[in-house]
Amino acid sequence: MFTDQHTGQLAEVPAARMRTVVDAWADRTEALMREPGWSRSTSSKTAARRSA
Incomplete structure (x- = not known):
């Protein structure tokens, strides 16, 4: 995510931040x-290879 809190x-991220x-x-x-x-x-093919 785009934050300095790693x-x-x-689940703790506010809905507006997730948006x-x-x-x-x-x-x-x-x-x-x-x-x-x-x-x-x-x-899609790249994503499939990465998840394999």
Whole structure:
């Protein structure tokens, strides 16, 4: 997460702060999708390899 508090729990993060994090993820994902060579299928395949 985007914080200097590295020992906290996700459940302790206020909803407004989580909204900020989700919005940042969405913005970054949107930016990546505009990059040459990136697509939903490319990112899905990468995510699948990372989780294996």
